[in-house]
Amino acid sequence: MPVEADLEPAELRRFIAVAEERSFRRAAERLGIAQPPLSRCIAQLEDKLRTRLLNRTTRQVSLTPAGVVLLEQARQVLDATAAAARRTARAGLPRAHLVVALKPGNGGRLLRRLVEHHKRSGSQVRIEVLVSGWGEQAAMLADGRADVAFLRGPITTPGIDAEPLFIEPRCVALAATHPLAGRRVLRREDLARDPVPVWPAASAELAAYRAAVDRSDDAPRGPVVHDASQLLEAVALGQGVAFVPASSATLYARHDVKYVRMAGIAASTLYVAWPDRCRSKEVARFVRLAVEVASSLEGNAEELA
CATH class of the missing domain: 1.10.10.10 (Winged helix-like DNA-binding domain superfamily/Winged helix DNA-binding domain)
Known part of the structure; x- marks a missing residue:
């Protein structure tokens, strides 16, 4: 009944x-x-x-x-x-307002280029940037704190549309003292016994991608981490290895962590994302501009990360 x-x-x-x-x-x-x-x-x-x-x-x-x-x-x-309350309040502002969420290392340089482009174009849209923690961008889109977000794939949260901005290979972050830290290229099987730090509340698909394996339980589990600094500290202490975008070697350079190129694992894709039911013209224009600027910088991941 x-x-x-x-x-x-x-x-x-x-x-x-x-x-x-x-x-x-x-x-x-x-x-x-x-x-x-x-x-x-x-x-x-x-x-x-x-x-x-x-x-x-x-x-x-x-x-x-x-x-x-x-x-x-x-x-x-x-x-x-x-989301209804927040977006309604923003719609009532005297000046069009767009909130963009991103995590450090996920499109910050690209976003700065977009903000500058808006200023030069004379656009009346005010862009507000919210710097988020790990895994928060999708939730910020869902509850209306953000209109647009830059996030790394794979995207597993329902209710989100996204356009890829750029793809870059992944490398592995190893402790400087790791026996394989001096190698030029590694394959996943070379690191089969090394634990991989775990991010909390990640879907099975996302956990498997981060560990560069087919299933999340195919890799030994390392310590739980909540941000990039914790991840690299765990790596530096020899508590695990991490498969990260190649641009991390520059963005997160450390004397006690070595980055080695990986062969045969999935690449890292940065997306611009928005709620799938969004019909905002400002959001659509921002997404088009993000894709255009990213395309003009294709092949230069460090200028996009």
Whole structure:
């Protein structure tokens, strides 16, 4: 029998907190509320949807199949609500406003060229740049914090359209003391026993790409890292190897890390991305300009990274 239920944003936020924390106590602390009303809210939500969302024991909380679906959908709903508010507010500004997100090393030089081009052209569009951390650009597009983003592929987040800007080979970052650090070219099988640092919350496809393997569990796991500095520190300490864009050898040069060319692994592609339902003329013009400028600099990855 179909269920017609109006779900409130507050209900969804509380459910997401419990689902992510896997604990009513931690979720209540995160939300700044007492645990009993949080438990009642989840029970009422289950009654409303006529299905169990969580499996509860005295030691842990886990998601049921229905809970997995609601978690994914709830995140999308709250992102869409936030995006509507942010984009509406920007649309009401007296001057057209475009927010571009990027992570350091992912198109910063190209973006500076684009901003300068806008200034010289007399464009009235104000470009605001948001520097993000690892893996944040797609989320910033989804929740409206950004209109456009520069990000490395593969792109696994739904709801995003993208145009490739440039492709560059990948190399491997090794500790300067690694036995193979003096080689001119390496293949993946040369490093089969070396662990690869792990980025949190990466999809299986993205994890496999970063480890340059067919499946993410084909490579020994190294330490968890959250940004480029942690990644290179782990490499320098001999805790693993990292497969990175060739431009990293210049952007992140270190005396204790050696970069060696790789043969036979997938290249790195930088994309300009935007929400797939976006109909903004300013976004379309920015994307066209980004593709044109990147094409004019083809073959010079260091000027694009």
